[in-house]
Amino acid sequence: MNKFKLAFKYLVLLLIGGMIYVLIELLFRGRSHFTMFILGGVCFVSVGLINEVLPWNTPFQLQMLLGGSIITVLEFISGCILNLYFGLGIWDYSDQPGNILGQICPLFSLLWVFLSGLAIVLDDYLRYRLFNEEKPHYTL
Numbered sequence: 001m002n003k004f005k006l007a008f009k010y011l012v013l014l015l016i017g018g019m020i021y022v023l024i025e026l027l028f029r030g031r032s033h034f035t036m037f038i039l040g041g042v043c044f045v046s047v048g049l050i051n052e053v054l055p056w057n058t059p060f061q062l063q064m065l066l067g068g069s070i071i072t073v074l075e076f077i078s079g080c081i082l083n084l085y086f087g088l089g090i091w092d093y094s095d096q097p098g099n100i101l102g103q104i105c106p107l108f109s110l111l112w113v114f115l116s117g118l119a120i121v122l123d124d125y126l127r128y129r130l131f132n133e134e135k136p137h138y139t140l
Contacts, residue, residue, distance in 0.1 A: 075104055
């Protein structure tokens with residue numbers, strides 16, 4: 001695949017992931033921040049790469065766990081930059097048990113594991129339908 005097509009594919013996936021993440025935040029929090037569009041898109045693309053790096057027969061539960069870990073790490077890095085360094089106050093998990101610097105916590109990390117399962121399937125479906133990639137198949 002040439003560089004333009006590859007860049008276009010990842011731009012499309014980033015835009016879709018960003019839009020979905022902002023919609024989820026609007027539904028559940030009633031608000032979002034433009035940086036969450038970027039973070040959501042980067043998370044979506046990153047989680048979608050799991051099936052590009054690991055073989056399809058990698059157990060789906062392991063893919064979900066890896067996806068949740070990826071999202072948690074990206075959330076922590078983004079939170080340290082956006083919330084702690086720039087003081088934007090986009091989110092604060094300080095009241096949650098087990099939080100680290102108020103930027104991540106076990107409850108939301110678990111949520112990211114389940115959300116990453118949906119992201120993996122959606123990414124694979126979009127790659128199959130929009131970019132003629134391999135038809136998704138999973139091992140449980």
